[in-house]
Amino acid sequence: MSYIGKTPAIGGFNMLDGLTASATASYSLTLDSTAFVPESANHLIVSLNGVIQKAGSSFTVSGSTLTFSSALTSSDSIDFVLALGSVLDIGTPSDA
Numbered sequence: 001m002s003y004i005g006k007t008p009a010i011g012g013f014n015m016l017d018g019l020t021a022s023a024t025a026s027y028s029l030t031l032d033s034t035a036f037v038p039e040s041a042n043h044l045i046v047s048l049n050g051v052i053q054k055a056g057s058s059f060t061v062s063g064s065t066l067t068f069s070s071a072l073t074s075s076d077s078i079d080f081v082l083a084l085g086s087v088l089d090i091g092t093p094s095d096a
Contacts, residue, residue: 012083012085013082013083013084013085014031014036014082014083015080015081015082015083016029016030016031016036016080016081016082016083017029017030017031017032017033018078018080019066019078019081020078021072021073021074021075021076021077021078022072022073022074023071023072023073023074024071024072025067025068025069025070025071025072026065026066026067026068027065027066027067027068027078028064028065028066029061029064029065029066029081030064031083035063035064036064036083037063037064038061038083040055040061041055041056041059041060041061042055042056043083043084043085044059044061044066044081044082044083044084045080045081045082045084046058046059046066046078046080046081046082047078047079047080047081048068048072048076048077048078048079049076049077049079050077050079053068057069066081
């Protein structure tokens with residue numbers, strides 16, 4: 001199907017609730033005050049002190065817990081956490 005203008009973007013792109021840095025490495029991810037569980041760390045863009053962090057080495061995710069590779073301080077700033085959609089489960093394709 002053709003469109004006039006830009007093709008609509010589909011997917012679940014969500015800016016997660018703000019996090020306040022403290023003397024810990026682990027933070028709970030929430031969306032609208034509800035626990036948010038991303039598919040993997042690779043589905044997140046995390047900005048810490050104005051620098052985009054590398055998933056897997058700078059931070060990891062287990063369930064709804066985001067864990068930085070080292071503890072932060074109250075002077076650090078977690079600018080944002082952006083979730084880049086979810087894996088689409090299309091089920092089992094039919095033969096037709």
